[in-house]
């Protein structure tokens with residue numbers, strides 16, 4: 001079996017930048033890895049992504065949103081993640097089930113048990129080996145990012161919502177201490193990159 005690593009964080013946490021730096025690093029090392037983003041990563045899951053994030057879908061119910069994320073994830077798992085893990089590859093995901101626990105369970109208020117239950121059905125297990133949470137508060141993140149992406153329905157939710165997402169992530173860190181690692185990312189991007197590489201080495205996933 002390969003190794004399954006997920007990245008989590010609030011909007012503007014620098015996740016995309018860190019993932020790009022990591023992908024470049026792994027490519028240089030010659031590591032056999034695959035990368036995908038959530039929601040997305042397959043033709044079907046990318047179509048679901050555009051339905052979820054479309055800002056003209058303001059009437060979307062919280063339950064519909066939660067089920068769509070789980071559907072996109074189920075497709076990605078079956079089509080991409082499981083075959084890659086079975087082939088012994090490293091799988092790097094930009095978001096996974098913890099995003100649903102932070103955004104839909106905590107911030108939307110649907111509750112941990114409900115979101116865990118629909119994802120248990122969608123995924124039939126398959127937890128990550130390691131989750132790296134890029135730790136920066138939404139206030140600091142939006143300041144650094146210079147505002148919100150006006151085309152993204154989730155980003156438009158306001159600071160109160162994103163603060164709840166952040167608090168959700170902090171409680172997940174307490175709930176899953178063995179796999180959920182907080183990475184302080186207030187510093188320079190290369191400092192954060194170095195921290196990530198060191199964690200992967202300490203865990204034995206990189207030499």
Ligand code: TMP
Nearest residue numbers: 038039069095096099100103104154155
């Ligand atoms: P991205 O901006 O990191 O590509 O993620 C898309 C948005 O979807 C982002 O606002 C986080 C949100 N999201 C959820 O609310 N629940 C989920 O399960 C996932 C994967 C993402």
